[in-house]
Structures are given as structure tokens and as C-alpha cells.
Amino acid sequence: MTETAIAEHKKNWEIKHSERGDQYQMNIQVVDTPRNETRIVFVSSGDTAKEIPDFEGKTGETTVRYDGETTYIYCGIGDPDGCTTEHIRSAAACGVRKAGLLKRSEVTVVEPTQLSNDGGPQAALEGAILGAYRYAHFKTEKPVTVDRIDYVGNHLTDKDAMRNGVICESVNFARDLVNENASDVYPDRLAREARMMAEQHSMSCTILTEKEISERGLGLLEAVGKGSPYPPRLIILEYKGAPDTPHKTAVVGKGITFDSGGQNLKPRGGIETMRTDMAGAATTLGIMRVIGTLKPQINVIGVVAAAHNAIGGDAYFPGDVYRSYKGTTVEITNTDAEGRLVLADAFSYVQTHFSPTEMIDFATLTGGILVALGSTVTGLFSNDDAMAQKLFDSGEETGERLWRLPLYPEYTDAMKSDIADLRNSAKLKKGHASSVTAGAFLREFVEEDVSWCHLDIAGTAFNEGEPRGINPKLATGVGIRLIMNYLNLN
């Protein structure tokens, strides 16, 4: 991060970024002596914990002690020998959540002694910022949350802190976007967020309206969006930090701002959280917010395929056939398998007009991925072993774990149609390999020479339970730190 970028970011502290005007940007500083009265202190389950009565230092455990004006929040990181950055990150998040419950809005994070030169300091700060997030927009009585974090320690420079700050605040930005009402975050709202971001960070921004989507032949995106009063958009943000190199990463996000299922209407129990079906789009915008702020020497395009999958007289019909931008025809065997349709057209459009060398998509694509991996691991599919391995390794480092599933030929066979080239839901028994057949469908729209990874975040983008480590209740903002690690920007 350059000095100018840091200065610009600091100046922006007072600017409200989202249309709703929330302040997800925090006041973060590295200081020599603690200035705040509330301290976050890391304790392992070894000797140190023994000095604190009724505290074992287990991972996730916190305890509070007072000494005059100072409040110490001790945060357990478990066995000192097995300590990982994820333990520190989670502990910091738990500590900051505790500070919020104690109505403290300012904390000092005291540098952990573990992993000093191996990511420990960054993890402590990251956990603190991510743990401070709470979605309280609709709460009449606003809870106190931490918005000022001082960091005391020798292993983190101002620059490091600022970079971590930008990344984690962008996770909080993405969380906000997912948590908002579907009636407020519709396709054009996502387009406006992208345009604002482009103006603020001097990136170029292309937005295709419903008319252009139709005229240019993005027939699948058009079909999915046509039942809604909120028309679809294709949103493309382009950042050129290394104009002389051909290497270019495209990040593509599924932006279904509400997924009713369409004519194949979702049942009770399946529909209530479907405003979150644009989490992939939020992750993409969060990534571009970081890229735009840090201005690294790489080329990145952020693409959002945005539509509202509505039910109604104008909505697309099961059984009908639509032509994709690529030219391939698709029989709609289920209007609820809409994510792959909008992504397919986004893939083709971006490959035709922007020639990326690699492509990563984020999508809340299938309920099946929850059956396979639950809500803590993201599904990974790829046509490139080396790329998949690199992304997997990044996930191990950031704590956003991935697990790869296969794309064997029989899964592609299951997507063949009698009436068209492809069908959009598999002809296998209901529920069989639904995440994999979705991946196989997507692969049909990836060009031979493009390395591609598909990340199914349907399980990991939203936390229906209690806060867990760095993940608050509701939207998690998964994937942003992962990509920053993958691009070596963390």
C-alpha cells in the first residue's frame, strides 16, 4: 500500500460509503502505549492461564478482570504448541464481542506473544475488526459495538494495520449488503454500489441494463430477471494495476437479490433467507473495494450477475428453452436453478470482452452443498489442479476452509437435454449430486484456456446460529480474505 493510498483511506474515515450511510470503516491505529481503558489480552492454556483463577485459556473462552480504571478481557487461545492464526483470530473476535456486551466502544488489542513473525499480529487485529461487526440496523435500541481499535505491539506496522483494516472493513461492508432487505438491495442498487466504488477508487465500471442484456443476447440472465419489477443488471468493475501484463483475474459473483424459486416456488422454511442469494455479489464488491483502495500491481475484474428471481405472470416458465450469450440453448427444467443461468452468461460475456486468464466465481448455488459440507466449509470445483490447490491453501491460512469435489463426465451427461443443448437441473434422482451437477453446468461456459474455480458458498455465507469465531450471526462476508491471500495482498 502506498503512502498516498494510506492518506486517502484515512481521509475517507469520515465519508459514508454505502447509500444507507453505515460506518463500517473503523478507527484503527498502532500505538506505543495503550490509550483505551479496555484491553484485549491473549492467554494460552499453559502457565499464564494458571495465574488467572477460574480461567483455563481454552479457545473461545473469555474472562473479565478489573484493575482500577482498566478492564482486562482475557481471551483463551488454547494449547500454546498447537496455536494457529485461526485460534488467535477467533479469540480476538470473542474478546471484542465481549467488550461490546460490556458497552465499550474502544479497545486496545495487546499483541499476542504466539506466532509473532508468522501471522499472529495480523490475525489478532483481523479478529478484532471482524468480531466488532453486528447487524443492528433494524434494532430500535442500538447495541454498543467497538468502532475504535488501538493495537499495541512491535510486530505490526501502520501500513500492515491499514491493509488489514481495509480488508476486514470490506468484509463488514459485504456483510451489511447481504443483511439488508431484498427490497432495498435489488439489482440496480448493486450497480449503484459498484459505480460509487468505481468513482471513489478510479476504476472503470460497465453496467448493462435490462435493455442491453436483451439486445446483446444474454438470454439466460434476461430470462431469470424477467418476472420482476426490479430489472436485471450485469455489472463489471475493471482494475488495471499491471496494464503491460496479460495476467488477469476475473471474480464473478451470483447476485440474485431475492430467490423466490420462480414458478418452482420455494417452500416455507426454504425461502425466508433468500435475500442472501446475492452473497457472491457482495463478496465480489468487497474484493473490488479492497483492490480499489490498495491499488496493487495486478489486473482484476469484478463481475456481478444481478437479477431478482421472482414469481408471477411475467416470470420465465419451466419447460421453455432460452439461448445463452454463448449460443448454447438451455431447457429450463427448474426455475429455482437460476444461479447457474445468470453465471453462465456472465462467464461468456466477460471472457469475450475482457479476456481473463483465470476466473473465480462465488455463488450461493445449491442447498446440496450444505448436505455435503455443512455451514463451515465452502465447496470448491475447478478445471485446474494447481489453481484449486493454491486456493485451498489460502483457505487453510485464512480459516475460510474449502473442500474440492469432482467434475466427472457423468455429471455433465446428466445436464444434457432432449429438446435443447443443456438442461438447467440434472436428470438424476432428486437431490443426487446437485452441487456437482451445478458445477458441471457452469463448466460448459468456461473456455478451454481459462483456469477456473467455482466456490459454492450456500453453506458458509450465512450463519443462522450464534456467533462463531469471527463469524457474527447472519451474513459472514466469506471469501474476501481468501482472495486477498490468494492474490498475495494480505
Ligand code: BES
Ligand atoms: N439459492 C439457491 C441455493 C441455496 C439454498 C442457497 C440454501 C442458500 C441456502 C439456489 O438457487 C437453488 O435454489 N438451488 C436449487 C437447485 C435445484 C433446483 C437443482 C437447490 O439447491 O435445491
Ligand code: ZN
Ligand atoms: Zn434458486
Ligand code: ZN
Ligand atoms: Zn439461488
